[in-house]
Amino acid sequence: MAILTPLSLADARRIGALYGLEIADVRGLLAGSVNSNFALTLADGRGQVFLRVYEEQKLAAASREARMLEHLAAGGVATPQPLRRGDAASGSEGAAFVAEHAGKPVALFPWVAGASLCQARVTPDATRRVGAALARVHLVGASFEGANASRFDLDSLDQRLRGLRSLGPTAGAKAAAPAPAPPLPPDVAAAVDELTGRLERIRAAAPRTPGPQTLIHGDLFRDNVLWQAGEISALLDFESASRGSAAFDLAVTMLAWCFGDDLDPDLVSALAAGYTSVRPLSTEERDRFFHESIVAALRFSITRITDFELRPKGSGVYKDFRRFLARQRTLERLGPEGLLALLGA
Numbered sequence: 001m002a003i004l005t006p007l008s009l010a011d012a013r014r015i016g017a018l019y020g021l022e023i024a025d026v027r028g029l030l031a032g033s034v035n036s037n038f039a040l041t042l043a044d045g046r047g048q049v050f051l052r053v054y055e056e057q058k059l060a061a062a063s064r065e066a067r068m069l070e071h072l073a074a075g076g077v078a079t080p081q082p083l084r085r086g087d088a089a090s091g092s093e094g095a096a097f098v099a100e101h102a103g104k105p106v107a108l109f110p111w112v113a114g115a116s117l118c119q120a121r122v123t124p125d126a127t128r129r130v131g132a133a134l135a136r137v138h139l140v141g142a143s144f145e146g147a148n149a150s151r152f153d154l155d156s157l158d159q160r161l162r163g164l165r166s167l168g169p170t171a172g173a174k175a176a177a178p179a180p181a182p183p184l185p186p187d188v189a190a191a192v193d194e195l196t197g198r199l200e201r202i203r204a205a206a207p208r209t210p211g212p213q214t215l216i217h218g219d220l221f222r223d224n225v226l227w228q229a230g231e232i233s234a235l236l237d238f239e240s241a242s243r244g245s246a247a248f249d250l251a252v253t254m255l256a257w258c259f260g261d262d263l264d265p266d267l268v269s270a271l272a273a274g275y276t277s278v279r280p281l282s283t284e285e286r287d288r289f290f291h292e293s294i295v296a297a298l299r300f301s302i303t304r305i306t307d308f309e310l311r312p313k314g315s316g317v318y319k320d321f322r323r324f325l326a327r328q329r330t331l332e333r334l335g336p337e338g339l340l341a342l343l344g345a
Contacts (some may be wrong), residue, residue: 077137131275
């Protein structure tokens with residue numbers, strides 16, 4: 001991810017002062033796919049703090065996220081608790097954590113040491129720990145009030161697909177009629193057609209009711225978990241957190257952690273065992289798991305086209321939608337009974 005909003009040392013010192021911190025140095029971090037992130041070195045020798053500039057969220061949304069993170073951290077979830085402003089220049093509880101820079105919200109967090117795992121280093125012990133950590137998010141998050149509905153429900157995904165279909169394939173573009181954006185390459189246009197058909201089938205087979213709801217992370221991929229000495233040191237990036245289905249969140253995590261060339265049965269069963277050791281799945285959640293899994297694969301197939309595939313090449317992090325098309329096909333091959341057999345929960 002490029003640094004979309006620059007932060008000078010003078011800016012960092014101004015912001016740090018709001019939190020009672022004296023800043024000696026600032027360094028941009030090329031990590032993440034949405035926001036601009038920085039490491040701020042403290043002048044008193046106590047190390048660093050992490051600064052995030054929210055590139056897409058407004059002040060109210062960033063304040064709500066900060067309040068949510070404080071709630072989760074206070075309940076024992078392994079996520080950094082946002083720093084409070086020392087000047088107390090806020091009218092609401094969430095705003096006590098958030099400042100502004102270049103017209104955008106900013107939050108500061110304690111620096112947490114650790115590294116993410118590549119897929120080759122993911123073991124059953126790792127997925128067991130991840131499953132348990134996710135279950136704690138759902139348990140503690142159930143009492144958090146104020147979380148929004150998901151930005152990625154089926155209607156929103158349908159809107160994204162409509163926007164993609166309006167671009168059309170490269171081969172069909174008309175030179176005399178300039179498009180508002182470059183037309184889709186033929187392989188991407190074919191994928192959009194495939195995803196449109198999948199969405200229609202998912203809608204037709206969807207349960208009549210939304211099912212149990214709690215606070216979900218929504219994006220617990222490997223790069224959103226830090227490890228130190230074999231233990232989870234932090235869960236990161238709750239920007240996609242919302243009210244939603246725990247089964248959906250478990251499905252996202254399964255597809256993110258347990259899939260190499262195929263779903264790994266040992267990784268899947270360990271993930272489920274870790275999860276259910278903290279929060280057992282209800283019968284309804286088990287019954288919905290296949291549906292939530294194909295919705296999860298659909299969601300990331302579509303958003304990886306809109307958010308990554310259509311960016312100019314070389315503009316930052318790239319995440320290939322084709323990997324989630326492969327996951328979708330694997331799920332359809334397994335079917336509901338085959339997937340639950342892998343889950344073993």
